Amino acid sequence: MATDPNEPPRHSVSVAAAILDDQGRFLVIRRADNGNWEPPGGVLELDESITDGLVREVHEETGLDIRPLALTGVYKNMIRGIVALVFRCDVIAGTARASDEAAEVDWLRPEELMRRMSDAYSARLLDALTLDLRPAVRAHDGIRISP
Numbered sequence: 001m002a003t004d005p006n007e008p009p010r011h012s013v014s015v016a017a018a019i020l021d022d023q024g025r026f027l028v029i030r031r032a033d034n035g036n037w038e039p040p041g042g043v044l045e046l047d048e049s050i051t052d053g054l055v056r057e058v059h060e061e062t063g064l065d066i067r068p069l070a071l072t073g074v075y076k077n078m079i080r081g082i083v084a085l086v087f088r089c090d091v092i093a094g095t096a097r098a099s100d101e102a103a104e105v106d107w108l109r110p111e112e113l114m115r116r117m118s119d120a121y122s123a124r125l126l127d128a129l130t131l132d133l134r135p136a137v138r139a140h141d142g143i144r145i146s147p
Contacts, residue, residue: 015042015057018124019064026039026108026110029101032101032103042061054089060099061099061102062102062105063097067089069090072124077142118143123136
């Protein structure tokens with residue numbers, strides 16, 4: 001993609017939640033706009049903090065109130081210029097439900113993730129299984145993780 005050398009680079013920052021239940025399953029949503037399965041989350045507003053945006057997005061999409069625990073990964077879509085921050089989160093209130101933004105919600109075991117979502121999204125959840133204070137840092141093309 002060609003860019004104007006006089007135009008500053010533009011990136012979008014998104015946030016997503018890796019939420020595990022007591023059976024070791026991840027909460028995922030099927031997006032209403034494109035039908036893709038992803039972790040709940042979305043784009044930060046300019047005037048909100050990272051964690052406030054994460055809490056807002058997850059609530060809008062799933063009805064859940066969450067508490068971010070730890071940053072588990074940073075992912076850049078090299079095609080679209082989107083930087084995604086993924087956090088392991090606990091549910092503090094609510095029951096997961098579909099919404100205008102999430103056509104469906106489901107709880108998937110780690111081995112089920114690859115069947116429902118692309119590498120670029122399943123890696124975000126699988127990376128969250130390790131809470132060792134070293135977040136994963138990865139690049140992808142929107143579908144596949146770059147080597």
